[in-house]
Amino acid sequence: MVKSKTRWKMEEVNQELALRLQQQLHISLLLAQLLVGRGIETVDAAEKFLGGSVQDFYDPFLLDGMEAAVNRIRQAIDNDESILIYGDYDADGVTSTSIMIHTMRMAGATFQYYIPNRFTEGYGLNEGALVKAAENGFSVVITVDTGISAIKEAELAKEMGLDLIITDHHEPPETIPDAYAVVNPKKPDCPYPFKMLAGAGVAFKFAHALLGELPHHLLEIAAIGTIADLVALVDENRLIAKLGLKALEHSVNPGVKALKKVCGIEGKVSAYHIGFGMGPRINATGRLETADRAVKMFITSDYEDAERYACELDELNKERQELVEAIAAEAEELVLAMSEEERDVLVVAKEGWNEGVIGIVASRLVERFYRPTIVLSINTEQAKAKGSARSIAGFNMYEALTTCADILPHYGGHPMAAGMTLAEANVSELRRRLNELARAWLTADDYIPITKVDAICTLPEANLETIEQLEKMAPFGLGNPSPKILIEGVEIADLRIIGKDENHIKCQFRQDGVTLDGIGFKMADIAAELSPRDEANVVGELAVNEWNNQRKAQFVLKDVTVLGLQVFDWRGTRSKTEKLAALDGEAPTRIVSFRSQGQLQLEQQAQKWRTLQLEPNPEIRQLVLYDLPRSYKELEDALNVHPELERLYCLFGEEPNTLPSLPLREQFKEVYKTVYLHKSLSRKDIPLLAQAKKLTPSAVRFILEVFHDLGFLKKDEQSYQLSQTNEKRDLTESVVYQQQKEALELETELLYSSYQSLRAFLKRFTLQDAGTKEKIYHGF
Template structure:
């Protein structure tokens, strides 16, 4: 048995709704089920989801405050007033700023842009920047991707005579800033139909409203910000991403062309390319330095400058990756050294950790340990620790921090991610309180990751046509993940470890005459738990592997389970001790030797596998059959003693019986005739008789033992002598004959059979034992 590493939550589908969509849209059943599973249940919703065009965008003036803001900006443009675009340093902030710069250029505005420094100014509007803006003669400050919580700063802007227009998408506080205009789809009372726009999405809507026409040329930048900000890719976000990704494929923007080049992106552009290629390089700028060069890359018209900026971002991203790896390694060591009572919520802190990457490190800890995690960068000279938190399902990080607000001067976020600042001396207390909350809020099951399974299908359904249909659901991301498919009862027919560091597995699955290639990234650790011909349930994603102009379906393995008992075929292994050492793991195996020779070998080898046990007991999960059992009863007794058996290792194979086959009745007659003619047979003459009858001496000895038991012969230890006047008896009446017959049958079944036959035979014995136990239990 191999247990899945995650909890599989299979989506319950309203089959009636799915059938209705399937029939009305003429789509495959799997696509209809996936749509319903994503909450797309009506014909109109499905058509919009699968299609979608610029005509499906909402009127930007439905955003509350948009008309006031656009009117003021137009007045500023006509009056020649200077506008300050105030942005943010992450990928969403950079793209929002870039969208607004392009918009102001097209509108003929006089403007400048400003992005605060993460390390010296921190996030959001700050009073120093506003004061400087007023001193430099700016009339309007237009924020993008920030400002919704800037209550004090808005008051200052008013005092300084600045007209502050806020465009943001973050959760609004109870008291909104008293600004000239506040544009945020989440603002209370805002009638905008879709609330989940990214900052880049809000900036894109502002561009549409100000320019008076749909800004096709800004879709690609808006798509980057939307995907990189991890907002749900549904409704208008889906439209922005879908159309924007298409625009990215043929972009004329020099910065985007250069960025695609350093990312190695050619041809079709997917959300994956943005999320794992483009986005991280934009973010790297603001994480390690300032975000200025990322903005310059998006807004320049000079290809050479664009290439220079893209190259610098690529170098910064590599530096960021090295930094993350180093800090993550240190953080993991701190976690491993923690006492158990402090591991429900992981709180790690160290001086010198870069504030710009601690959020990524927190995500790494969650990924590795599946625990809520907070990573804090310490400034001992200021007695300050600044941290970033990531959580798991069931543990609301924002609520947890609220419970600790007396020691958190600054904190904010949402259930799955947050940020905070506190005194270094309060870090142990924060760790203690959060771990205490986790003990109250979480169960043991909550610490097992969840894998949402979107659909269940057969291996035959995993074909190129299905994948082409699945592509209609793209782009995939938050809110619209790549479909996870469960395929049950597949046979593992090939299994190899691959990769430079041996971290991945390559496998093949077989079912009903269909074979499917599979690959499991960073899953090499499970290879030791798998055996060829195991029947597995697999969860993963369908993809196309293109090689040498050939397209083949590939299953990206995410998790795997093997229900019931596994049987490992180690028959004939010469290095038995090495095999036993390999089982000296977390789950201790028990080993049984049936024969004296095997028992002696085990006693000699015991020093090298001290954690193994010589006899099966109730509760045994792993059992090794060291040598061949001598009877079915002996084998059944051992298996019957292991009611919870998950893995059975067959290590026998070097000790076949000295009698390769049971002598025939004709051979019994020939030996009897020889003894009858001479009336007696000395033990020392057995080899001569065997040679004469073309038998092995062991076969002749066996025949004589059967005759002895049946009373046909007597034996004084040196000579067999014929007994006169004996009754006629059948060979099957001999217990010696029956035992040898059974032993040879068992040896054939266990030692000379194929793996499939061996597995079927042993599993049947276990099932018979289980059935007997169940009958006995119900009979009490």
């Protein structure tokens, strides 16, 4: 048995609606089920979701404050006033700033841009920057991706005669800043029909409004910001992402082309390329230094400059990766050193950790330990700790931090992620309180990750045509994740470990005569848990594997469960000790030895196995047959006392002192004639008799023992003697003969059979009832 690593939660779908969509749109039932599962229940909604064009964009002037903002910028352009674009240092802020710069250029504005330093100024609009703007003669400041919480800063701008225009997408506070104009779809009473635009999306809408037409050439930058900011890829976000990704394939923007090159992106561009290629490189500059060079890359018209900036981003990203790896390793050591009482919520802190990457480290720890996590960087000079939090389903991080507000002078966020600052002296208290809270809020099941399963399909349904239909649901991301598909009752075959670091697996899934290639990234550890021909339920993603201009269906494995007893064929292994050492040490295990108990005990003592047992135990999950049983009864006794058995390992090989076959009746007669002629046979003469009769000494001893068992011979320590009896008896009446016959039959069944036969035999044996036992025992 292999248990799934996550909890599978099946999405319930209205099958009647799915069938209707299938028939009306002429699509596969699987695609129809997925659409309904995502709330797309009508033909019009489905066609818009699967298609989408520029005509589907909403009027930008539906955004409250847009008209006032555009009119003020046009006035500034007409009067040649200086405009300051105030941005942010993450990928969304960088792309928002770049969109606004391109827009101002096209509109003929006089402007400059400014992005605050993460480490010296922190997040958001700050008073110092506004004071400098006023001193340098700017009359209008327009923010992108920030400003919605800048209440004091808006008051200051007003006092200094600065007209502040805020464009943002974050959650607004109860009081909206008193600015010249505030453009935010989440602003109360804003009539805009879509509330979840990224900062880059809001900047794109502003460009549309100011320029009077849709800025097609800015779609690619808007898509990068939208996807990198992890906003829900639905409605207008989906439209920006879909059209922007298409534009990225044929971009003429020098910065975009250079960034694609350092990311190794050619041909079709997907959301994955942005999420794991472009986005991290853009973010790296703001995490380690300033985000200025990322903006310069997007706005330059010189390809050589763009390439230089892109290469610098690439190098910074490598530096960022090394930094994350180092801090994550230190953080993991701190977690492993914690007591059990401190591991319900992980709070780790250390002096000198880079504040720009601790959010990534927190995500890493959640992925590794699946616990709500806070990573804090300590500044000993200020006696403060600044941190980032990531959570799991069921633990509302923002609500949890709110219960600790008395020791958190600054905190904010949402249920799954947050940030905070606190006194260094209160770190231990924060850890204690949050762990206490988790014990009240969470159950043991909450610490097992959840995999949301979108639909079930059979292997024959998972064909190339169906998968190509599913591709129409892309781009995938938050709010529109790549569908997780469950396929039940498949056979896992041709399993092998691949990859430079040997950390991936490749296999084939088989069902009803159909095969499907499978791959599991970073799942090499599960290979040892799977035995050939296991029947499994698998969860993963259907994809197209393109190689040498050929397209094949492929299943990207995410999780697997195998029900019932697994049989592992380790027969004839050279090193039994190595195999035993490779067993899962967490599962209760028993080793059964029928012939080599002493040797096994020596090996167990040498290896110091604490979890392996030699005696029966009803809680045993893994059973190792160390050597061959000599009878069906021995095998039955070994197997049937473990009702919870999940895995059976066959470690036996050719054991010593086993006859290769039963002697023939003629050979029995020849040996008996010799003893009859001489009336006795000395034990020391057995090798000579064996040589004369062309038998092995063990075969002669066996024949003599059978005759003794039948009463034809007597024996003592020195010899066998003829017994005076006239009774006729058949060889099969001898218990010794029958035991050897049974041992040889069992040896043939267990040792020389194919894996498939061995597996079937042992499974049948463990599940046998009174009716099948006679067949297995061949009547004995």
